[in-house]
Amino acid sequence: MKKICLSVIGLYLTFLSSFAQTETDSTSGYKSKPLKVDEINLVESYYKQDGNHSPVTGGIGTEKVTDLSNGLEVKWLGYDASGNKHELMLGMGIDHHSSASSAFVSKTGASKTDGNRIYPSISWTKENEAIGTQFGLGGYYSYEYNYQSIGMDMHMAAKTKNGGEFNAKVSGFFDKVKLILPSELIPAPVVNTNTPATVTSYTTASGRTVYLSSGGTVIASSSNAIPSSPRNTFTASLSFAQIINKRMKVSIATDLVAQHGYLGLPFHRVYFTDASEKVENLPDNRMKVPIGIRLNYFLGDNLIIRSYYRFYTDNWGITAHTASLEIPYKFTPFFSMSPFFRWYTQTASPYFAAYGKHSTSDKYFTSNYSYSAFTSYFMGVGSHIAPPKGIFNTHLSTLEIRYGHYTQSTDLYSNVLSFAFTFK
Amino acid sequence: MKSQPCFFLLAILFVASASSCIQVKEYQKNKLNDADMALSSRKAEKNELNFQSYREGASGANGGKTGGGCGCN
Numbered sequence: 115m116k117k118i119c120l121s122v123i124g125l126y127l128t129f130l131s132s133f134a135q136t137e138t139d140s141t142s143g144y145k146s147k148p149l150k151v152d153e154i155n156l157v158e159s160y161y162k163q164d165g166n167h168s169p170v171t172g173g174i175g176t177e178k179v180t181d182l183s184n185g186l187e188v189k190w191l192g193y194d195a196s197g198n199k200h201e202l203m204l205g206m207g208i209d210h211h212s213s214a215s216s217a218f219v220s221k222t223g224a225s226k227t228d229g230n231r232i233y234p235s236i237s238w239t240k241e242n243e244a245i246g247t248q249f250g251l252g253g254y255y256s257y258e259y260n261y262q263s264i265g266m267d268m269h270m271a272a273k274t275k276n277g278g279e280f281n282a283k284v285s286g287f288f289d290k291v292k293l294i295l296p297s298e299l300i301p302a303p304v305v306n307t308n309t310p311a312t313v314t315s316y317t318t319a320s321g322r323t324v325y326l327s328s329g330g331t332v333i334a335s336s337s338n339a340i341p342s343s344p345r346n347t348f349t350a351s352l353s354f355a356q357i358i359n360k361r362m363k364v365s366i367a368t369d370l371v372a373q374h375g376y377l378g379l380p381f382h383r384v385y386f387t388d389a390s391e392k393v394e395n396l397p398d399n400r401m402k403v404p405i406g407i408r409l410n411y412f413l414g415d416n417l418i419i420r421s422y423y424r425f426y427t428d429n430w431g432i433t434a435h436t437a438s439l440e441i442p443y444k445f446t447p448f449f450s451m452s453p454f455f456r457w458y459t460q461t462a463s464p465y466f467a468a469y470g471k472h473s474t475s476d477k478y479f480t481s482n483y484s485y486s487a488f489t490s491y492f493m494g495v496g497s498h499i500a501p502p503k504g505i506f507n508t509h510l511s512t513l514e515i516r517y518g519h520y521t522q523s524t525d526l527y528s529n530v531l532s533f534a535f536t537f538k
Numbered sequence: 539m540k541s542q543p544c545f546f547l548l549a550i551l552f553v554a555s556a557s558s559c560i561q562v563k564e565y566q567k568n569k570l571n572d573a574d575m576a577l578s579s580r581k582a583e584k585n586e587l588n589f590q591s592y593r594e595g596a597s598g599a600n601g602g603k604t605g606g607g608c609g610c611n
Binding site for chain 1: 559
């Protein structure tokens with residue numbers, strides 16, 4: 115009897131002690147961590163091209179262009195009290211370009227040939243690592259002498275239980291195109307003929323006409339208050355990636371694009387069969403549908419196959435195919451060299467015709483060879499270096515170097531050399 | 539359009555591949571997690587994608603420009 119009582123008392127005390135523990139705070143496992151710099155990316159690129167079909171001079175003439183592109187991106191990572199990961203990215207891009215054909219915006223060839231573009235960006239993403247979802251917002255700005263752009267986006271992602279991931283993004287760019295016309299096509303300014311003073315005029319090196327009173331006061335100038343025209347672009351981007359097995363993964367992506375506004379460039383000339391000339395005229399709306407598929411496969415222990423195919427169509431009559439293959443060979447787990455080859459072909463837009471081939475009855479017309487039928491090839495080699503302790507034991511964790519040579523059947527060709535540095 | 543059968547064939551191939559996927563545990567992902575296996579263009583490709591979108595009629599579906607944002611079409 116005593117044993118039974120002791121046993122019952124013991125069980126009762128055990129029962130009581132199971133409720134003696136304090137309730138665990140569900141968030142006690144998470145401590146917020148402030149944003150800290152996680153990664154800095156620097157991308158430098160030098161591009162040089164030449165050809166014979168400049169749209170500035172109506173589809174003939176030099177297409178010499180050089181571009182030095184510099185991009186810096188800083189990423190901060192942190193965690194909030196709920197355990198969500200926050201990523202903040204600030205980017206800044208500065209490009210300097212020179213274009214030989216830009217000199218001929220003026221009929222005399224006296225226009226500026228070089229320019230700069232500056233483009234900052236910001237992006238914030240919040241990720242719930244436990245359930246594999248992300249949500250974020252982004253903002254962009256771009257300024258160059260003849261073009262200004264403000265953009266924004268909203269993006270989200272979700273992982274599936276069997277190694278898949280959905281991504282979606284909607285974005286809008288609200289741009290302004292400054293209507294800088296070829297000098298000979300600038301409408302003459304209206305001069306106030308009621309003024310009693312004698313009016314004189316002169317033409318500047320860039321082709322502007324300036325009207326002066328006898329006292330030297332500028333009455334009118336063809337470059338005053340160059341108007342701008344809007345161009346808006348809306349994009350819905352969707353993609354899905356899936357792990358197939360231990361060596362292969364695939365993805366499919368599309369960007370549904372709708373553009374509206376001034377979609378040409380105001381300094382592109384078009385010459386007609388009767389030798390007259392006008393500025394190119396393109397429709398004020400464009401819908402684009404590209405769909406791309408990637409498949410990557412790790413063959414053996416050292417070879418990777420990176421493949422890509424894209425089908426493209428739009429309502430300007432262009433249909434295009436793109437296919438590329440890159441074969442990284444891993445000399446060590448941290449160093450690989452990748453030869454690559456890209457093939458591209460497109461049909462012509464009905465709005466395109468070569469120099470002097472447009473009929474004066476055409477409603478839309480351009481001699482920009484980007485809208486002609488052609489095939490192009492791009493080939494080169496890249497390297498990827500990422501030792502575990504950084505290059506020479508520094509914060510430089512990854513270095514990519516990449517060179518490519520590009521040719522089009524329109525006789526345009528170019529070379530590009532790029533460096534990408536990642537610091538951690 | 540002649541190009542449509544080609545595209546649909548590839549889309550079917552993609553769906554067939556995706557539906558035949560197997561569960562891969564985290565410790566088995568050493569090859570999948572290799573930097574050269576990433577399903578995106580490389581950082582050093584950024585300006586290549588830009589000039590291709592400027593000089594060609596097609597753009598998009600590759601992580602690059604789709605339109606807008608600069609004085610190019």
